[in-house]
Amino acid sequence: MMLEIENLSCGYGDKPVVKDVSFSVRAGEIMCLLGPNGAGKTTLFKTLLSFLKPLGGTVKINGQSTAGWSRQVLARAVGYVPQAHSAPFPFSVIDVVTMGRTAHLGLFAAPNSKDKSIADEALHSLQIDSLRNRIYTELSGGERQMVLIARALAQQPDILIMDEPTSNLDFGNQIRMLEQIRLLSNRGMTVVMTSHFPDHAFLCSDRAALLRRGLPFLAGSVKEVVTSGNLISAYGIDVEVAEFTAASGRKVKTCVPLMRTDNKSLKNVLNHGSP
Numbered sequence: 001m002m003l004e005i006e007n008l009s010c011g012y013g014d015k016p017v018v019k020d021v022s023f024s025v026r027a028g029e030i031m032c033l034l035g036p037n038g039a040g041k042t043t044l045f046k047t048l049l050s051f052l053k054p055l056g057g058t059v060k061i062n063g064q065s066t067a068g069w070s071r072q073v074l075a076r077a078v079g080y081v082p083q084a085h086s087a088p089f090p091f092s093v094i095d096v097v098t099m100g101r102t103a104h105l106g107l108f109a110a111p112n113s114k115d116k117s118i119a120d121e122a123l124h125s126l127q128i129d130s131l132r133n134r135i136y137t138e139l140s141g142g143e144r145q146m147v148l149i150a151r152a153l154a155q156q157p158d159i160l161i162m163d164e165p166t167s168n169l170d171f172g173n174q175i176r177m178l179e180q181i182r183l184l185s186n187r188g189m190t191v192v193m194t195s196h197f198p199d200h201a202f203l204c205s206d207r208a209a210l211l212r213r214g215l216p217f218l219a220g221s222v223k224e225v226v227t228s229g230n231l232i233s234a235y236g237i238d239v240e241v242a243e244f245t246a247a248s249g250r251k252v253k254t255c256v257p258l259m260r261t262d263n264k265s266l267k268n269v270l271n272h273g274s275p
């Protein structure tokens with residue numbers, strides 16, 4: 001499914017946090033949304049998911065505005081993986097994943113054996129079958145992250161919105177997670193994810209977008225968006241984009257932050273929060 005955002009403004013009450021955002025992501029593409037803390041990435045996601053009403057502009061899925069869609073209809077098309085959280089009750093992993101089937105159940109209907117087997121398939125596809133009967137609240141942050149992705153997969157959406165899917169993961173698991181996301185997109189899923197690591201856009205995305213406080217929103221190919229100049233303007237640090245050739249001969253791009261050696265650094269961190 002294609003996701004198109006046109007001139008979207010979002011925020012709380014009548015106060016915009018994000019203004020004039022436009023981008024589109026085609027079926028099977030991955031878009032990585034970058035931006036500093038507080039730039040509005042989660043606010044944008046909440047608006048895409050209709051948890052917040054847009055202050056302006058439209059969200060379209062396959063050419064149709066989602067403005068009048070019920071939460072349930074939207075949930076059949078769009079899955080959401082929030083940042084790993086603590087569940088209030090000690091549910092088993094299989095129960096948490098089966099909750100992903102809610103959008104497909106009738107009013108007051110309970111999940112049946114087909115729903116349970118779809119939940120089992122989701123666990124299996126992420127190779128976390130061994131967590132099936134564990135208690136969600138007793139899992140590590142990384143394990144919870146995987147369970148939340150399985151829950152979104154059980155929802156069987158065509159579009160997956162993922163809020164920092166690699167937070168809480170160690171170096172190796174971050175890359176394994178990006179590989180999983182790439183596999184999902186290879187199966188035709190449209191993915192929009194946030195990351196605090198611009199390198200993740202180089203590693204697994206087709207498109208990138210950058211939210212910068214007080215500056216226009218940028219979206220386009222990873223090469224166009226993830227540039228040294230754009231990263232400096234977004235994050236307020238010195239950073240260069242370098243290219244090297246891996247042992248396999250493949251050319252790989254990476255972002256290299258450059259530490260300042262004077263004492264301006266901390267002052268800049270503090271100032272960057274309030275431009």
Ligand SMILES: Nc1ncnc2c1ncn2[C@@H]1O[C@H](COP(=O)(O)OP(=O)(O)OP(=O)(O)O)[C@@H](O)[C@H]1O
Pocket residue numbers: 012017035036037038039040041042043044
């Ligand atoms: N419920 C709310 N009511 C009012 N303002 C809010 C609310 N939630 C978030 N904000 C504000 O909106 C702005 C954007 O927050 P948001 O969580 O979308 O940023 P983000 O880019 O996801 O940040 P991070 O990378 O730190 O997760 C922040 O200034 C935040 O304080």
